[in-house]
Amino acid sequence: MKSPAFVFKAELGGLLKLGLPIILTQFIQVSNTTVAILMMGRVGSVELAALGLGGSFMIFVFLVCLGIMMSLSPTIAQHFGAGRSEGIRSAFQQGLWLAVATSLAAFFLLRQMGYLMQWIGVDPEVIPLVQDYLNLASWSMPAVCLYLALRFLCEATGHSRPMLVINIATLPVVVAGNWAFIFGHFGLPPLGVEGAAMNLILVMALNALGMLIFVFFSQRYRARNLFKSFPLPGRECLALLKLGVPIAATLVLDSGFFSAIALMMGKMGHVWLAAHQVAINYATVVFMIPVSVSSATMARVGQAIGQEDPNLARARGFLGLSCSLALVVPSILVILTVPQWVAGLYTGEVSVIQAAIPLLFAVAFLQFFDATYITAQGALRGLKDVNGPLLISMSFWVFGLPAAWWLGIEMGQGAVGLWWGMVTGVAMTAVLLVWRFQWRSARTIREARA
Secondary structure, eight states: OOOHHHHHHHHHHHHHHHHHHHHHHHHHHHHHHHHHHHHHTTTOHHHHHHHHHHHHHHHHHHHHHHHHHTTHHHHHHHHHHHTOHHHHHHHHHHHHHHHHHHHHHHHHHHTTHHHHHHHHTOOTTTHHHHHHHHHHHGGGHHHHHHHHHHHHHHHHTTOOHHHHHHHHHHHHHHHHHHHHHHHTOTTOOOOTHHHHHHHHHHHHHHHHHHHHHHHHHOHHHHTTTTTSSOOOSOHHHHHHHHHHHHHHHHHHHHHHHHHHHHHHHHTTOHHHHHHHHHHHHHHHHHHHHHHHHHHHHHHHHHHHHHTTOHHHHHHHHHHHHHHHHHHHHHHHHHHHHOHHHHHHTTOOOHHHHHHHHHHHHHHHHHHHHHHHHHHHHHHHHHTTOOHHHHHHTHHIIIIIHHHHHIIIIISOOHHHHHHHHHHHHHHHHHHHHHHHHHHHHHHHHHHHHO
């Protein structure tokens, strides 16, 4: 019989083997926006604010696509754990149809955001730049959804390195392309915010093409005949949609909450909006760590369920939570000790740096609760529990948004109050999701014994 220490070491090794490449991949992927933001800060504060707000809308729509396509991960992971090759092929093929429909919806949704900005009352100087960015960036959505289908196939079958290799290969395009399109090099005109959108299209198209070539020619997947006897959309596509819609709705509630904060921030002028972008981008970059651990945890929990081992699924969920919290500690220490240095990485404008420092202090607390709630969500999705997390995500709006409005608007604390209200909402969500996983995993164990 294997000792507990041996089992822990093996499980931790399995999680990190799958999760570390995902972490590195996520960092590279978010670098496209981060590099663009760093460069845009040298163009001007209005352009920086426009890219930040446009990026918030892009994240909102991207997460809708991510949630719908994420239904592939626990589905394929459970087939993989149970050794059902035909189930993997069928789920993947239906997932490709789902990617087509999702990308079309995302394309049209991004082009309607200008009406929302006018209704909310965002700074009129920023709105045209944001809409130009979104109109161009919408063309990236077909590549995004195809990439997600291929990504979740690989993650669910325990193979995350291809995404890392492909994203490393396109990293020079992220840097050189943004430099060329934004400032005007290699014979191109300086396009500013529109240039950032054009480079996003290019990078996502290359990533999707690279993943498609890998899956098509890799012996690991060729043996599964993933592209043969391709059926039309059927019941399994609807089953994926039924699983994916609650996930997408959960992510919409999550990201919608952050977008609502960004829109309220837009009422406070472009300096505070730019400072908010500094803080939220730093938080987003670090957030890629627990997001990646969450994806790995979801796949590992799903595989354990496919193996009919609910005790292992529960252990893997709590192990993922512990890893997420441990991995964000260094970032928390950095922003608590040198916040001015962090803000200075994004902009040289003193007013923006000074405004960003108190927001970064709130980021330190946000990251702890971010890591908790997103990993708990991943563990629950591995159990195919999607409706519970959807209901719990209402706490963002029930607790967080009123707190942000009260502190920021009613109490006159401005952007700082909005941020502490945001922290309140995330903290409540994190506590409830951990409780939900503890209860649901225990119930799964009891049902297996019955």
